Amino acid sequence: MNAVAIQSAAQESWEDVCSLDDVLPATGVCALVAGQQVAIVRASDTVYAIGNFDPFSKAFVLSRGIVGDRGGIPKIASPIYKQSFDLRTGQCLDDARVRVPTYEVRVERGRILVCCQPRAGGSSGA
């Protein structure tokens, strides 16, 4: 775990994936970022990025889920078996033991940029 954190700090790079308009409000799309499938999700004026892999169904589909909130937590529900994930931390809201990776995102001049390395430990970026 520690090893990953050190590495990401050392060689952080960003990728321009699409324009903000490519993602309709309250939906997600999937981008390939350094070979990884990343779900880029717009939820109430914020853009989030989490892994596209759904550990429950073992399919790369999270970007196709429904975006919303649970008790104010912005989240996306897997389209397969409907578990929800906190968009800020990747934490599964239905199973404390499961968490998906999250990525840092920036919006610059209408373009969405994603950091190529997942955040270490999935700590909250909010």
Add this chain to the structure above:
Amino acid sequence: MSRRDLVVVGNGMVGHKFLELLLEDERREEWNVVTFCEEPRLAYDRVNLSSFFSGKTAADLSLAEPGLYEEAGVTVLLGDRAVSIDRQARRVASAKGARVRYDKLVLATGSAPLVPPIPGRESQGCFVYRTIEDLESIRSYAAQARTGVVIGGGLLGLEAANALNHMGLETHVVEFAPRLMAMQVDEDGGRILRGKIEVLGVSVHTGKNTSEIVAEGGRVTEIRFADGGALAADMVVFSAGIRARDELARECGLAIGERGGVTIDDRCRTSDPDILAIGECAQYRGRTYGLVGPGYQMARTAVSTVTGGDAKLGTFDMSTKLKLMGVDVASFGDAHATRPGCRVVAFTDSADGIYKKLVVSADRQRLLGGVLVGDASSYGQLLQLTQNQIPLRGRPEQLILPQSAGANPPALGVDALPEAATICTCQNVAKSVICRAICDEKLSSVGAIKAATRAGTGCGSCTPLLGEILGREMKKAGKAVSNHLCEHFPRSRQELYHLVRLHRIRGFDELIAKHGRGSGCEICKPAVASILASTWNEHVLDGDRVGLQDTNDRFLANIQRGGSYSVVPRVPGGEITPDQLIALGRTAKHFGLYSKITGAQRVDLFGARLEQLPEIWRELIAAGFESGHAYGKALRTVKSCVGSTWCRFGVQDSVSMAIKLENRYKGLRSPHKLKSAVSGCARECAEAQGKDFGVIATEKGYNLYLCGNGGMKPQHAQLFAPDLDEETLIRYLDRFLMFYVRTADRLQRTASWFNNLEGGIEYLRKVLIEDSLGVCAELEAEMAHIVATYRCEWKATIEDPAKLSRFRTFVNSAAPDPSLVQIRQRAQHRPATWQEKAPLLREAVG
């Protein structure tokens, strides 16, 4: 504080349960945990092992959440067997040479199948039935075998026989005892069970002592009995019982029970207080326990012992229920009536193959146990009456006699159970815990109850009870909380429907701003999308609606295992021309799609990638096909039989009627899917009485049936009106469908909607025929609008570049999704299972 070392030998069901519970314990940090796992994979659901033959993969059966052990810092020595314990040095040695120190050691080594010392038992073609590897070997050997013999007619033996039977083998069960499942059922029950199993084509040989297994060229060919008889056999599966794996304990001098098993006390400690034993390898009060429930109870007690608690083992519940080859068998409590003074009440129906026996106390006030064969639907209830010692109301035989029509079954609903009643024996969850979870966490499905309380995640036999408790609690809550859609809308679906219509609301944002809160979720968004569609009939991908749709509606296709999609074009009434068949075949071939005839008279094409969907539909539309709405809560199909045009019995043209109805109602969005059928005569080949609306032709016209259901809980449709002419039939249907769309809950099929309508079919007739609510004109007008504004969703989509631009897998690349790996099977292909493709994708999972 320095950590102490805890070693667990065996990562089977019970060893895993122990670790899972330990990891949740607050004192878990005190321990450094290592586990030996002899099998090549972590614990899996052995209870459901046989489902491996019906398509479940090793990954599906896995019990450990992905990453659980790694994240918790548990060291797993996978594929390594512990071979000796040095109690002086407190060290365990393994086959691969590991030496691991312990402060506390937990033995969870389970059992091994017992193979009786019959000459020839080592021949090729002899198997046992315990691990995934065993089943893999059985499967591959069975491919070249014709006849299979299972030695042992107990619970596991019958399960193995079932598997062989399903693989197409001529199957025999040989049992030494005079009856099947001697452990669970009594003589009469055994006889009924035998009859049921023989009907399924499995031969049963009881009272047979196998004396030899004959092999030719090393391969099994025959088995011989002590009485001189013989049976030809290409393969043999031993299922003659199990033997505790106590070899490690024996060698290091721990006390062992007379009939095997590591002796433990009520805190799961062996004769060495630093060594515990749990699960099938443990022997407690003179016996071992071959069920997962007692094992889990031991795991809980052992965690308590290790973490300084004082939990003790209670009495074990050895009740079992299973469905073998479609035959229910259950036994519970004192099934063999051993309690002094107890009485037995039995019911036998040899025609239908039903046997039920109850054991009651001398005063007939309490249920002590029982046996059920052929119909175990009341198992959950009876078990609860037994375990909770609930006083019986009325005569005990009422509990097992078939209900005569109209008579009310004696009340034994979940309400009768005390709060402390254990509902799930596997996970030890009480009724009060379940009720509290439903209430506090606003649970609304059995799945959610399972996630929150773990009830129902063991053998699964308590799930019907969970459903009932949920129903009751929801009903109770209904008075206070009402039927709010979800946390975002304090309203029912019906109320929202009326608000949308009344205030002419056309978008989700407007509705939630005025009548809800927050930003919505996967429950309210599709429900509102459906209301908007049934009201305005605008394209489901217009405006802000894209993000409201479930993935199926969002991409107008059905998502499948792994993330590919399937495509189902409409085939009204199931009538299809040779040219259309060719066109479907051509498109399937062009895109490499797996093709299958569905259960509803059409063709499903599977394995499409997201970005291929528009291209596929371009071809299908060019060939004259329309969307079949297989992805939507909408009208699916109107099945038909061939009817009077060809059939010598047909009295009306059912195909024409089915096509007419399907074309009229196609595209109608509803609270749940709608299915229909038209049969040309009373023989009912289209199964119209199992549909949401069904039509059966008569000499004089059409009988209309409403609110039937296939699926999970089949229900016959009710005759709503007889001998209708075509015009009246359609008028009634327009009214019926819109009335349902208006008033049903989200995801409520017509059958359960009907079951909740006070007044039943009479009430429906009043509203829809006599217009008692004065709404019929409105309902007809609403339907007329839907019919007039129908457009094929796929046609509209491929004509709209903005909509089309969303059908891509990656926003920044045209590459196909590398995770969609396919494997050839029976001249087509199927999606690779996770296990098959995981090695290729490990990197991508991150």
